[in-house]
Amino acid sequence: MAGVIGGLPDAVLQFAYLIAGILFIQGLRDMTHPRTATRGNGISSLGMFVAVAVTVLWFEILSPLVLAAALLVGGGIGAWLAVRVETTEMPQLVGLFNGFGGGASALVAGAELVDLTASGGGLPVGVTVTAAIAGLIGSVTFWGSLVAAGKLHGLVGDSPVSTNAGHGIKVVTLLLALAGGGTLVVQPGLVGGGLAEIVPSYWVLVVAASVLGVFLVVPIGGADMPVVIALLNSYSGLAAATTGFVLDNTVLIVAGTLVGASGLILTVIMCESMNRSLVNVLFGGLGSDEESEDMADIYEGNISETSAEEVEMLLDVADRVVIVPGYGMAVAQAQHAVAELVELLEEDGVDVEFGIHPVAGRMPGHMNALLAEADVPYDKMRELEEVNPTFSQTDVVIVTGANDVVNPMANTDDSSPIAGMPVLNVGEARSVIVNKRSLSPGFSGIPNPLFAQDNTSMFFGDAKASMQELVNVYKESR
Amino acid sequence: MAGVIGGLPDAVLQFAYLIAGILFIQGLRDMTHPRTATRGNGISSLGMFVAVAVTVLWFEILSPLVLAAALLVGGGIGAWLAVRVETTEMPQLVGLFNGFGGGASALVAGAELVDLTASGGGLPVGVTVTAAIAGLIGSVTFWGSLVAAGKLHGLVGDSPVSTNAGHGIKVVTLLLALAGGGTLVVQPGLVGGGLAEIVPSYWVLVVAASVLGVFLVVPIGGADMPVVIALLNSYSGLAAATTGFVLDNTVLIVAGTLVGASGLILTVIMCESMNRSLVNVLFGGLGSDEESEDMADIYEGNISETSAEEVEMLLDVADRVVIVPGYGMAVAQAQHAVAELVELLEEDGVDVEFGIHPVAGRMPGHMNALLAEADVPYDKMRELEEVNPTFSQTDVVIVTGANDVVNPMANTDDSSPIAGMPVLNVGEARSVIVNKRSLSPGFSGIPNPLFAQDNTSMFFGDAKASMQELVNVYKESR
Amino acid sequence: MTLVQNLTLFVLSAFVGYEIITKIPTNLHTPLMSGANAISGVTLLGSVVVAGSGSTLLATALGFAAVVMATINVVGGYLVSHFMLDQFSQRGK
Amino acid sequence: MTLVQNLTLFVLSAFVGYEIITKIPTNLHTPLMSGANAISGVTLLGSVVVAGSGSTLLATALGFAAVVMATINVVGGYLVSHFMLDQFSQRGK
């Protein structure tokens, strides 16, 4: 227990951990404003550095090479992934990272049990209970996050296992995991000597929880993955906090709880903006098939198509233009083309703004992150409440890659899966241009009467290609 | 250490304290909205009840009668004071209560030292350091609050001791107190046996700190007392937290810190709304004398007086009226008369609102509390930012008992003591009626050019009498 | 270690306090002040223990005075706050 | 008593977290998610101790794997978050 600075009183270590905790909190507080957010991220990472450095220096490291190697490998992989990732792949990357965090918690709890057993120190109830919780949550998080990331990356199919079989497996694995945890906790009291033989019960728990994690996430629709990832993020925070209870470590408790709160709040916000309950997201699934027949009725004969040239003419005489981006813009990586179009329009004195729906895209703030990447000024992005009253004074709305977030059925049809979700009322503008590849539905699988409205024209095509074409046509006509 | 339920593990007591802490926090969270604030106060007091009840049941009470007597006496006095107090006397009452809290902290730390010394248990450094802090802060809080409350109640004069002598006394007593505290901390290590003889050093500290508390507050202007009380409130919270460090008590630390934060934030808010620094409030004082000669110049020949009958005629033809109350309304207890006037005007279809300046009166939210007492609906009270843009469309503004908060010099004269303080721009209204007893200045001691403006008429008289007269005249003329 | 743990509680409570108090609107600041004031009477806990179990007469007497003072603070503070808030909530709807 | 103290830390942190996170605007939620994610890699501390001082080979191996995973989480999370936020703050003035 005595590393480089380990001779100092324990209070020094605890104090360093307190400092780290303060840095985490201050880092999050700085995230409340875009101006200070980068600094906040830096402060938070400084907190992590302090905590890790003090830990390394404090404890007697029997195998410093092993540790250094592990840190280098992990740091290298993490940095490499972070550098080469595209903005569209962010959701799955966050999911992947998240899984690793959970996995680490489960492994540490296991290693601690192995260690305590080997040293014959006995397993106090406090340790076994919290190890069981960390193992359960950690394993579910690891596998659940991997599946979620796989789905978002298109590696794991959306097609669910038969629902009933799935529920069966979930129940069985959950019971198995609980049994494993129970054995772990109860055994030390009942059997006196043979501590070694009860450790395997922890691994039973881990394996069962892993299967549970997979089957919990597999049946959930691919588009609901961001909610799942936020929830699992919350879990991995709670797993860290639980590990803190096992190891009696202040900073693990504080930081883990902060993450737990953050994940939970993001989950709730996402569910609320979609107007669905968490239970519905996790176990419900959307009734996407039944609706498809309605579409023909709604669209039949009411769809007017348009071209880049026609759109250009509309823009030429417009005073105010609002651009509404959606998931398709992220998929097509069209943000740079869109930003270029906006710049051109502004040069010609047109008043242009973005209307950003809170759940446009697949993550909260997804559109803001994309547009910021394309150097769109912060104050051009308007939130739903700000932009909705202005549509009636808007000449042209360009919807690019968005669908559900501009679907008027949310207001009119109470039985629709998006009923009650606040939407952008783009239909009130003089002309609406909708840019997407086809008439196929968005995330919620329902048709969109907006496309059939009189003042709406469809501008079919991939968002990036279409916006680039529009930019070119606009440039030529100047 | 074993009272009625004292046989249970210590964790039970700690857990109950945790619950109490949660109740305090939740109580404060409910204070963020008027609708839930009463409930919040209840939750907070429930927390206090839990904490006290558990403590009484847990610890072995050698003299239950003494304890019961003390609780009854204290509770009785507290309830009696709370019931018979007038709303205008609230500031001094809060100050008085606050002082008692601080005094209790100082006494408890002393009693704990006496007890430890008597039982020969020795005085660990942790205990002496924190006892010294609690004694210092507690004594300053007690005497400072008593003086502040006395000033607000008119019992203690505003006239300061000679400034230099005052500063001298402060420095000497502070050094003395620090010396007492230092002896208390250092002695136990140096001298082996005679623990008893070092306790008196604590009482040296207490006496010195008491004198310090008196001389800190005496020179501060009477109108700055609310800031002082908020600051002392913060101190008494910190004293409680420090006592928590002495006694190793979670709930004392949590609750004390919450109060410390609350007092500090209120202090800062008050200073900011007055556009003065805390140092200026505590040690500066306002240059009230030098300005008095300007007044004649400003007012000379420019003051027009008016009467209840004339005001009534103005009101008769008004569509929109804004009432701006100030400290004078509190002094005169005119809120009921004002509320009655508003009701009459509303019955006749006039649009009436209150313009509430954040530092009108002598406490933050003072006017809101008074008007709420007179049953004025919450949504009629408009904040500065809301009401300022509406004055240009207002027919009549009635300023009653306010002065500084409607002084345009804050915007025009950079050298004035209220320079930079945002004020209510009542001068933009068609007619301004100012009701006060004379042309004498308000809290900041400077003349008010508003009174000399063309569209301003002075309606001299005590606020309550004048408003009542206005109500009577208005009723008669209907 | 206990000192650091207490310090941790202090820091966390300070953050909680800051975040919550800055959210409380101006018009509730007067009741807040007396409510916070009442909470600061939580030193009553310390007083209760000392008054009830002081081993010397001096400690008991000091404890008695401390209990009386702290109870005035607590009971008075909550009541004053309650009366004020009651008027708000009647009108606050 | 340690359990209750840990519980106290948990409760206070939960309040702090709730108050702060609910103040973060929607447009920063994506970077928040990856930043929070990085913080959750704080389990790295546990991993470091176990990996560096595990007395058995199994414990060391488990610890090694845990350190690698947690470090990926920490380093990757902060970097991703940083890249995203950098774009915001350039434009956010």
Ligand SMILES: NC(=O)c1ccc[n+]([C@@H]2O[C@H](COP(=O)([O-])OP(=O)(O)OC[C@H]3O[C@@H](n4cnc5c(N)ncnc54)[C@H](OP(=O)(O)O)[C@@H]3O)[C@@H](O)[C@H]2O)c1
């Ligand atoms: N943001 C979040 O936090 C979050 C989380 C979970 C769920 N969701 C859900 O996600 C949905 C978001 O709404 P949204 O309007 O942004 O998206 P959406 O409703 O999913 O619609 C996206 C549209 O983009 C089109 N598209 C796809 N690829 C394209 C490409 N390369 N070029 C052009 N268009 C393309 C698709 O139509 P085509 O195939 O015809 O091109 C599709 O209709 C909401 O229902 C929300 O509830 C959001």
Ligand SMILES: NC(=O)c1ccc[n+]([C@@H]2O[C@H](COP(=O)([O-])OP(=O)(O)OC[C@H]3O[C@@H](n4cnc5c(N)ncnc54)[C@H](OP(=O)(O)O)[C@@H]3O)[C@@H](O)[C@H]2O)c1
């Ligand atoms: N609210 C806070 O938290 C707080 C805290 C500390 C300091 N302050 C300071 O207090 C001041 C508050 O401004 P304010 O405009 O409300 O008050 P003010 O500037 O102090 O003026 C009050 C006026 O009321 C008049 N008055 C006194 N008794 C009266 C009565 N019975 N009937 C009618 N009028 C009466 C006085 O004039 P006559 O003598 O001529 O009648 C006096 O000019 C500000 O300068 C602020 O900075 C406020």
